Amino acid sequence: MSEPIVRTTILDIARELNVAAATVSRALNDHPAISIATREAVKQAARRMNYQPNKIASSLRLGRSKIIGVIIPSAEINFFGSVIHGIEKVASRNGYNVLLYQSNEQYELEKKAVQTFLHSRVDGVLASISKETINLKHYADLKSKGVPLVLFDRAHESLQVPSVVVNDYQGAFDATSHLIQQGCRRIAHIGGQQHVTNFNQRLRGYIDALNVHNIAVDDDLIAYGKVSIESGRECMKNLLSRNPDALFAVEDFTALGAIQTIKEAGLRIPEDVAIIGFANEKFSEYLTPSLSTVNQHTVRMGEEAATLFFELLQKKGSSKLPPRKLVLQPEIIVRASSAVKPG
Numbered sequence: 001m002s003e004p005i006v007r008t009t010i011l012d013i014a015r016e017l018n019v020a021a022a023t024v025s026r027a028l029n030d031h032p033a034i035s036i037a038t039r040e041a042v043k044q045a046a047r048r049m050n051y052q053p054n055k056i057a058s059s060l061r062l063g064r065s066k067i068i069g070v071i072i073p074s075a076e077i078n079f080f081g082s083v084i085h086g087i088e089k090v091a092s093r094n095g096y097n098v099l100l101y102q103s104n105e106q107y108e109l110e111k112k113a114v115q116t117f118l119h120s121r122v123d124g125v126l127a128s129i130s131k132e133t134i135n136l137k138h139y140a141d142l143k144s145k146g147v148p149l150v151l152f153d154r155a156h157e158s159l160q161v162p163s164v165v166v167n168d169y170q171g172a173f174d175a176t177s178h179l180i181q182q183g184c185r186r187i188a189h190i191g192g193q194q195h196v197t198n199f200n201q202r203l204r205g206y207i208d209a210l211n212v213h214n215i216a217v218d219d220d221l222i223a224y225g226k227v228s229i230e231s232g233r234e235c236m237k238n239l240l241s242r243n244p245d246a247l248f249a250v251e252d253f254t255a256l257g258a259i260q261t262i263k264e265a266g267l268r269i270p271e272d273v274a275i276i277g278f279a280n281e282k283f284s285e286y287l288t289p290s291l292s293t294v295n296q297h298t299v300r301m302g303e304e305a306a307t308l309f310f311e312l313l314q315k316k317g318s319s320k321l322p323p324r325k326l327v328l329q330p331e332i333i334v335r336a337s338s339a340v341k342p343g
Contacts, residue, residue, distance in 0.1 A: 086302020
């Protein structure tokens with residue numbers, strides 16, 4: 001049986017130096033009322049006795065935990081990992097740590113995440129809403145308790161909180177227009193769940209690009225999946241019977257599934273079916289052929305979301321101004337999967 005861990009406390013240091021505990025506490029925090037000699041003696045004793053400050057107790061005294069709770073739909077998707085990288089960069093610069101919770105795209109787990117963060121006394125929450133979530137009451141409750149909330153990637157106007165999103169409509173419009181410029185005319189689209197604003201905006205961008213280029217929208221060339229490799233495979237099996245010459249997939253995992261189905265059918269990419277995805281997942285450039293996609297500037301998204309949080313923290317109590325919404329502009333990355341025309 002292992003020995004219990006015994007931690008040095010401020011009282012231990014005070015007994016060692018025969019001073020008051022309050023003197024030790026002030027010395028450790030460089031209070032000007034404590035002489036330099038006493039401060040140095042206390043710090044030397046603290047190092048010698050392996051003293052580690054109790055951050056939880058300190059946070060309760062200060063009224064801040066110096067922790068940001070972050071909810072992401074999935075840690076397996078590089079997109080969200082890159083956003084976290086950006087968040088942590090800004091959080092660290094401001095002396096904050098990040099507590100991460102993944103919802104696995106499940107409403108109940110997302111609600112549990114909010115409760116966990118409330119019990120952990122985080123100073124605020126940054127979140128991307130799960131695909132399964134329709135009822136936003138847990139976020140509204142968080143906001144009503146005065147906990148700063150910032151949404152990223154998947155936001156919802158009804159919550160009236162700061163957010164950072166990409167222009168999904170423009171990304172889809174540009175992706176579809178790129179396929180048209182390659183000479184494609186029967187362009188299929190595999191979409192996601194339409195209650196998710198991002199996926200609905202991508203569908204709209206696809207349709208409007210066809211209309212602008214005088215290409216009739218064929219409902220039989222549109223399939224709705226669950227945003228996964230397997231869903232991409234199944235949707236593409238059905239679409240192939242409609243003889244598409246191109247595909248705009250709602251995101252890269254869906255595109256990957258579609259690529260597998262197209263290859264199994266003995267068709268060539270991009271000669272027979274050109275493909276472009278969305279999100280610029282890490283794997284996309286390593287596929288054969290490499291996958292054209294839409295870059296969402298994920299690290300910057302995380303940095304901007306964290307910056308909005310710290311702005312919100314400073315303005316806590318003054319909520320008369322409308323919440324800021326930052327819209328990042330997407331970038332089309334053309335690779336082999338859609339380069340039908342040479343050059």
